[in-house]
């Protein structure tokens with residue numbers, strides 16, 4: 001029988017379940033977002049996140065089974081994210097997966113969330129008929145991570161396919177988007193709003209310079225940029241406009257482009273565009289430098305929530321990097337369970353199963 005893997009993702013603020021048949025056939029995918037719960041706090045509140053996961057996990061898994069027209073008895077394995085992520089959030093999905101494994105007798109597979117983001121791209125590229133060629137570079141950019149890896153053969157899990165080339169020393173790229181947006185009164189999450197408004201501003205209006213990294217030149221740092229934006233905001237007396245936007249978000253958590261534009265002067269649009277441009281340039285400069293330094297590397301994978309960014313997608317071309325570039329669709333860029341199922345598949349094939357007492361690991365690393 002072709003194996004069917006049920007996967008569960010609950011590392012941050014999305015409760016997700018998906019079923020994958022064989023290596024690439026997605027039978028169902030369900031994502032319950034908690035945005036409406038955390039939005040008003042300007043970020044994810046861990047205690048609320050785990051409570052929401054508890055509320056959603058059973059219906060989300062049930063819906064994934066229903067949509068695939070399957071029951072627990074039809075499954076070959078159950079996979080769950082074991083880290084990295086918020087401890088209380090991880091525990092909900094992992095514990096539920098253990099309960100399913102225990103009750104049905106199918107094996108449990110523990111998946112690294114970052115490996116999931118990489119596999120989202122590999123899966124979709126395979127399904128589109130132009131598979132990712134290896135060795136590849138992988139740039140994982142999300143609210144919690146900014147990592148650059150070398151990926152040898154990802155299916156060959158016994159050969160340790162990942163090598164960490166660089167990582168952020170402070171804020172993640174998505175965190176920088178979220179903090180700058182919060183500072184300017186744009187609500188949470190910040191990435192999508194900045195993405196929407198940046199094309200209305202001049203990306204070269206303000207020249208932000210980023211710190212030069214001592215040591216590993218492929219490491220990132222975004223906290224200085226966030227501080228530079230804060231200084232600019234203080235120097236340009238933007239409090240009134242910021243308050244107007246905060247009032248707008250309180251009245252309507254999802255304003256339209258026109259509603260945002262009505263409370264955002266050109267100088268702020270220029271600030272947003274310049275900020276986004278600086279982040280994109282930094283990410284792509286690092287990727288291009290890594291590509292130059294690695295002999296034989298054949299493609300670049302970009303994944304994680306920030307991979308939704310239109311400016312990044314437009315700028316990350318083969319001519320900018322010197323390699324073919326692969327992005328996931330937007331639905332698989334942010335957290336989902338299809339990517340966890342896809343990452344679980346090589347473990348299933350290799351018989352790499354987890355014991356039922358495996359812990360959640362908030363600080364789990366990939367390499």
Ligand code: KG4
Pocket residue numbers: 012141142143144145173174175177178189190191192195304305306307308309310333334335
């Ligand atoms: O991968 P993800 O869903 O969760 C984590 O693993 O962190 O990423 C969420 C992050 C948030 O910081 C959010 O602001 C950012 O991805 N994000 C974006 C965009 N959409 C989501 N950043 C820039 N542009 C976007 N369009």
Ligand code: ZN
Pocket residue numbers: 113117142304305334335
């Ligand atoms: Zn993620």
